[in-house]
Amino acid sequence: MSESETQWLVDLYEEQGTSLHRLVVMLGAESESGHILRAALIGLSRRAHRLVDPLERVEFLAEVVVHDARSVRGPSGTLHLPEVAEARQQEILTAIAALPIRLGEVMVISHYLSVFGPELAGILRMTVRSANHRLEESLDQLRRAIGDPTPGSSPGVIESLSQEVTAALRSSARLVQPAGTETLEAELRSLNEGRRKGVALKALIPLLVGALALGFWLAAFTTPGTNMEASPTVSPTVAPMASASRSLPAQVRAVPVYYVGRQNMMLYRELRDLPATNDLVWAAISAILTPLQPLDSDYDSLWGGGRLNDVTMTGHKLTLDLSASAFEDLTTPRRAQAAVDQMVYTASELVGDPELRVLFKSDGRAPPEMLRSEEGFGRRGLDPMPALWLSSPKNGAKLSAGQLVIVGTLKPDASAPLLRIKDQDGTVVSSTTAQTATEANQDGWRVWSVTVSLTPGTYLLEATTQIQGSDGRLRSVSEDKTVTVS
Secondary structure, three states, X not given: OOOHHHHHHHHXXXXXXXXXXXHHHHOOOHHHHHHHHHHHHHHHHHOOOOOOOHHHHHHHHHHHHHHHHHHHHOOOOOOOOOOOOOHHHHHHHHHHHHOOHHHHHHHHHHHHHOOOOHHHHHHHOOOHHHHHHHHHHHHHHHHHHHOOOOOOOOOOOOOOHHHHHHHHHHHHHOOOOOOOOHHHHHHHHXXXXXXXXXXXXXXXXXXXXXXXXXXXXXXXXXXXXXXXXXXXXXXXXXXXXXXXHHHOOOOOOOEEEEEEEOOOOOEEEEXXXXXXXXXXXXHHHHHHHOOOOOOOOOEXXXXXXXXXXXXXXXXXXXXXXXXXXXXXXXOOHHHHHHHHHHHHHHHHHHHOOOOOEEEEEEOOEOOOHHHOOOOOEOOOOOOOOOOEEEXXXXXXXXXXXXXXXXXXXXXXXXXXXXXXXXXOOOOEEEEEEOEEOOOOOOOOOEEEEEEEEEOOEEEEEEEEEEEEOOOOOEEEEEEEEEEEEO
């Protein structure tokens, strides 16, 4: 079996292992986290021929992890949500922990993993109606306990209680020490070598088990205590300047901020309203570090908090001096590259310089090895971005009943998207091939759109395209948004 046929397991653990470990801890099963995650990975490896879609593989891991954690914790156990410094977020965490255990855990699972509707129901092994009812009940009880969000109650602009919950849980999860991955990744790669030598998977499973156990045993003893819009390019009024970045004029509306897809590590852009400041670059970089929670819960920032010490710009080079803590979550080359892309694409759009190079410092000194570059990091065309963006309406938008225009962008070699619209029960109410421009715009994208008429209700908009991969095979790429029509 070729290395490419086993590399996906290494990549999947690299992308999801830390997140799932933190979920197990929050669900109150920290003592068995290693056993739970290794069982899920082994189970997935045995089903690889049936679970081919990357999203299905992630959902399988989440489902196994959740139910094994439940079993370990038991009905009388409690959630473990590390305390955070921000008062409103801590109020939310305390209220979640005080909910009946089944309501508290569904709040953690749905908002930390950003899964709702059919995906949440699959993980919980419930019908969509039952899962929605339990989630609504948990939100109602939480709202009665702490009230709705108020202006200034959380960093940035928070549009709903659900977004406050997501922000609070992710802040809490960052205090859970990630599990070690190096030993596991070596053993996963050895799976390929063993197969080439004729060694059966069954004989290698004990090695995998031992590697996972060691990684999570070490983590357990180091865990800290709880103490387009249609076009992807904005046309900003800011011009490149060979001077300190703080001289850039203040703007607060429709600022482009780039995030990373939680499941595919690709770049996505949102237009955000930021607090007034005399430096737009400073405000946007600070928002990425905060992180300002994205409107779409499928997105995230890879930067682990920290602070921005200084921003300087000379010619085409922008230097960002960040605190050492900002780099803590950038533990692999892939995460580091995606995090760099967040900064590069956000900053280059704001200063209007596609040739911008970004350099990093850590408290005035050299940054971690993966973030070092004498020439700086620049844009990489459309490569860091997915084949498809669903740009408008925004996730969580509240719309009026009647005609709705849905707009997105597409890479030139991708097929015209199919847009499916599902109601809150998962029933497909519309399935339409989008009208798609035949020529790419100046930024390299083709614009697509669909016009539909919707009655009041909550809907999932799911756009799917097909594009040829590097191996010559067609693969599907999707993006979805949830909207409410009244």
